[in-house]
Amino acid sequence: MSASFFLVILLGLASLAYMQGKRRAFSVAGGVTGSASLHSRPGYYGMLTAVWCVLPALLIFGFWMAFSDSILTGLALKTLPASMQGLSADQSNLLVNDLRNLVAGHVAARDIDPVLQQAALQYQGMERIGRIALGVVMLSMALFSASFVYIRIRPEMRARNHVERIVQGGLVLCSTIAILTTIGIVLSVLFESIRFFQHISVTDFLFGLKWSPQMAMRADQAGSSGSFGAVPVLAGTFMISGIALTVAVPIGLMSAIYLSEYASSQVRAWAKPIMEILAGVPTVVYGFFAALVVAPFIRNGGGMFGLNVSSESALAAGLVMGIMIIPFVSSLSDDVINAVPQAMRDGSYGLGATKSETITNVIIPAALPGIVGGVLLAASRAIGETMIVVMAAGLSANLTANPLQAVTTVTVQIVTLLVGDQEFDSPKTLVAFALGLLLFIVTLFLNVVALYIVRKYREEYE
Amino acid sequence: MESMSATLDIGDVSFLGANSMAQEKIVLTDEKVGRENRTTVGNQFIDDARMTCRDVNVYYGDNHAIHDVSIDVGRNEVLAMIGPSGCGKSTFLRCLNRMNDTVDSCRVSGDILLDELNIYDKSVDVVPLRAQVGMVFQKPNPFPKSIYDNVAYGPKIHGLASSRAELDAVVESSLKKAGLWEEVSDRLDQPGTGLSGGQQQRLCIARAIAVRPEVILMDEPCSALDPIATATVENLIAELQEQYTIVIVTHNMQQAARVSQRTAYFHLGDLIEVGSTDRVFTNPRHKLTEDYITGRFG
Numbered sequence: 001m002s003a004s005f006f007l008v009i010l011l012g013l014a015s016l017a018y019m020q021g022k023r024r025a026f027s028v029a030g031g032v033t034g035s036a037s038l039h040s041r042p043g044y045y046g047m048l049t050a051v052w053c054v055l056p057a058l059l060i061f062g063f064w065m066a067f068s069d070s071i072l073t074g075l076a077l078k079t080l081p082a083s084m085q086g087l088s089a090d091q092s093n094l095l096v097n098d099l100r101n102l103v104a105g106h107v108a109a110r111d112i113d114p115v116l117q118q119a120a121l122q123y124q125g126m127e128r129i130g131r132i133a134l135g136v137v138m139l140s141m142a143l144f145s146a147s148f149v150y151i152r153i154r155p156e157m158r159a160r161n162h163v164e165r166i167v168q169g170g171l172v173l174c175s176t177i178a179i180l181t182t183i184g185i186v187l188s189v190l191f192e193s194i195r196f197f198q199h200i201s202v203t204d205f206l207f208g209l210k211w212s213p214q215m216a217m218r219a220d221q222a223g224s225s226g227s228f229g230a231v232p233v234l235a236g237t238f239m240i241s242g243i244a245l246t247v248a249v250p251i252g253l254m255s256a257i258y259l260s261e262y263a264s265s266q267v268r269a270w271a272k273p274i275m276e277i278l279a280g281v282p283t284v285v286y287g288f289f290a291a292l293v294v295a296p297f298i299r300n301g302g303g304m305f306g307l308n309v310s311s312e313s314a315l316a317a318g319l320v321m322g323i324m325i326i327p328f329v330s331s332l333s334d335d336v337i338n339a340v341p342q343a344m345r346d347g348s349y350g351l352g353a354t355k356s357e358t359i360t361n362v363i364i365p366a367a368l369p370g371i372v373g374g375v376l377l378a379a380s381r382a383i384g385e386t387m388i389v390v391m392a393a394g395l396s397a398n399l400t401a402n403p404l405q406a407v408t409t410v411t412v413q414i415v416t417l418l419v420g421d422q423e424f425d426s427p428k429t430l431v432a433f434a435l436g437l438l439l440f441i442v443t444l445f446l447n448v449v450a451l452y453i454v455r456k457y458r459e460e461y462e
Numbered sequence: 463m464e465s466m467s468a469t470l471d472i473g474d475v476s477f478l479g480a481n482s483m484a485q486e487k488i489v490l491t492d493e494k495v496g497r498e499n500r501t502t503v504g505n506q507f508i509d510d511a512r513m514t515c516r517d518v519n520v521y522y523g524d525n526h527a528i529h530d531v532s533i534d535v536g537r538n539e540v541l542a543m544i545g546p547s548g549c550g551k552s553t554f555l556r557c558l559n560r561m562n563d564t565v566d567s568c569r570v571s572g573d574i575l576l577d578e579l580n581i582y583d584k585s586v587d588v589v590p591l592r593a594q595v596g597m598v599f600q601k602p603n604p605f606p607k608s609i610y611d612n613v614a615y616g617p618k619i620h621g622l623a624s625s626r627a628e629l630d631a632v633v634e635s636s637l638k639k640a641g642l643w644e645e646v647s648d649r650l651d652q653p654g655t656g657l658s659g660g661q662q663q664r665l666c667i668a669r670a671i672a673v674r675p676e677v678i679l680m681d682e683p684c685s686a687l688d689p690i691a692t693a694t695v696e697n698l699i700a701e702l703q704e705q706y707t708i709v710i711v712t713h714n715m716q717q718a719a720r721v722s723q724r725t726a727y728f729h730l731g732d733l734i735e736v737g738s739t740d741r742v743f744t745n746p747r748h749k750l751t752e753d754y755i756t757g758r759f760g
Contacts, residue, residue, distance in 0.1 A: 341603070343599065343601060343603035344603060344605060344606075345564070346561065346564070346597075346599060346603065347599065347604075347605065347666070347669075348605070348615075349561065349564060349592065350559070350561060350592060350596065350597035350598075350599070350670070351592065351593070351596065351615065351616040351619070351669065351670065351673055352588075352589050352590060352591070352592035352593030352594075352596075352616065352619070352620060352673060353589070353615075353616075353619050354589055354619075357619045361605075361615065361619070362605050365606065365607065366605075366606045
């Protein structure tokens with residue numbers, strides 16, 4: 001009997017509790033005719049009974065899931081002879097690992113001490129008993145709490161308010177999970193970054209102009225010190241994102257204006273979905289499109305003008321990335337332009353404004369906050385985009401303003417630093433977290449700036 | 463644009479499918495009852511008219527919204543158009559500066575002349591026409607810009623001011639004519655949407671005046687305003703009349719009686735009666751007009 005089986009039984013009990021609670025609500029009210037005397041609709045009484053049936057039992061279940069392993073392991077270790085007790089931290093860790101492997105039935109690496117074997121058996125036995133105990137406690141708790149509510153069902157019981165409060169608690173819980181996850185990710189990146197900054201100073205990282213992340217295996221090795229200046233990497237990110245936005249913002253905005261103001265409904269009906277398909281193309285497809293089609297094209301085209309274009313260029317990656325983010329700009333802009341009330345257009349036309357005057361002077365300003373929002377979303381996509389740049393922009397960290405040369409970006413470097421076997425105490429690996437933190441701060445800063453701009457220049461209509 | 467117009471509320475004729483269907487049915491049943499007693503009575507024609515409308519028919523798709531309306535609008539007069547909801551008065555008003563062009567399914571036949579010019583002639587450009595025939599809408603719709611920019615918008619796009627000082631002067635005089643200058647002169651840079659409903663409507667009137675129109679069309683300009691703001695706008699109409707020709711659609715018969723010299727009564731797409739306001743309200747000649755102004759329906 002596995003633990004999840006208890007959950008199924010619990011679900012069955014809950015639906016039973018729902019029906020019983022509802023039936024009791026009817027009966028205390030005196031049948032269907034008397035249900036008007038109930039404080040809440042009968043379903044709420046059933047719901048309350050069901051919720052009380054499930055929640056306490058679930059709490060017990062969660063508690064068991066969280067703590068059973070450590071409790072059982074502790075108990076099993078207690079049975080070991082004294083010689084195996086007070087070991088050093090490393091050795092007892094090893095012991096616990098062996099124990100776990102034995103319990104799970106994995107083949108252990110070294111010869112097994114029969115004492116340990118005994119402890120593992122002990123563990124398994126206790127777990128079996130514990131699980132049965134869990135089932136008994138859970139189900140009796142469910143029955144007990146459900147009948148506790150069931151007995152107390154009266155017409156004046158405020159079942160709806162109780163249920164709504166519980167639902168509200170559930171909503172708060174969900175949003176808390178999202179917030180806590182965010183905080184957790186930020187903190188973990190932050191702590192790893194701090195470990196990195198214990199090796200390399202913050203100023204070297206932020207203002208260093210050379211990016212060559214390598215550490216010596218031995219102290220006497222040649223080129224033993226790597227350089228971790230983030231400027232070239234960051235500059236590459238900004239250049240490629242800049243090129244992408246230069247492509248995407250005008251094209252996206254213009255197509256949004258065409259679709260929402262000029263296109264007939266038939267054109268709109270098929271053009272808009274097709275544009276949105278662009279957003280559905282996997283980035284890796286864009287990536288090889290950039291590397292195999294666009295980059296050679298630019299290289300050959302540049303060659304005709306006597307330009308020296310490297311086969312992996314920022315321009316190729318930026319152009320393709322720009323195409324990729326067009327739908328973000330166009331789709332969101334289209335929506336906000338459509339949301340501008342017809343009264344604004346009428347007012348403008350009524351003054352003798354032409355269509356283009358109306359669009360540039362009235363509609364775009366009114367839609368500006370939404371348009372900026374779309375551009376911002378596109379910018380974050382561009383900054384965070386990895387696949388296209390990995391394939392088309394190259395890995396060499398050139399600090400250059402020439403878009404025809406190969407550059408690298410923050411995301412690409414994070415990928416290359418963490419791919420393969422790495423030791424997690426060397427700056428070479430830890431710098432990935434510092435880069436991640438930097439990227440996070442940059443996008444956060446962009447968001448704040450954009451919010452400020454929108455708030456300052458927004459033109460609100462009712 | 464299509465999706466806009468589909469949800470557009472054209473004054474009285476709410477053009478969402480269900481309503482227009484319902485309206486169409488009414489028109490059909492009425493036609494069975496007989497159209498002969500719907501010919502216009504009263505004095506619809508006048509000498510030296512500013513706008514001349516002859517046999518105007520308006521169709522929304524298959525829905526025949528306006529039937530053979532012929533009427534003159536005099537110089538410096540206020541013509542009030544009254545009638546029950548869905549009678550076509552707003553639709554007709556919107557024909558006078560071709561605002562109906564923005565509704566795709568709308569078709570207009572007949573002649574509408576501004577002075578000697580047929581405004582539905584192919585050679586006529588709607589842009590200067592709408593500058594000549596301005597419009598104030600039912601719901602105040604200031605642009606989401608500052609008060610100054612709201613008024614300056616029209617003059618800017620029509621090139622009516624060559625310098626900032628001239629523009630300032632146009633804005634000031636328009637706001638003064640609209641009776642709003644005293645209230646907003648110290649906060650011209652504040653958003654127009656932050657004003658109260660009555661102030662917003664006067665701002666929209668100032669905005670219309672600023673392009674120096676000859677005719678101002680008002681589509682129930684006070685329906686969203688409280689009585690005090692309504693009184694202000696009505697006084698304003700009386701003052702504006704000295705310089706402009708005004709056509710006003712209203713649901714409020716007292717308002718029509720207060721502000722207008724001539725009144726036209728519309729019923730289900732027909733122009734039933736036209737006459738001097740005093741005469742129409744005291745001595746209506748048509749049974750339908752009498753029923754409406756005595757409150758038997760409406």
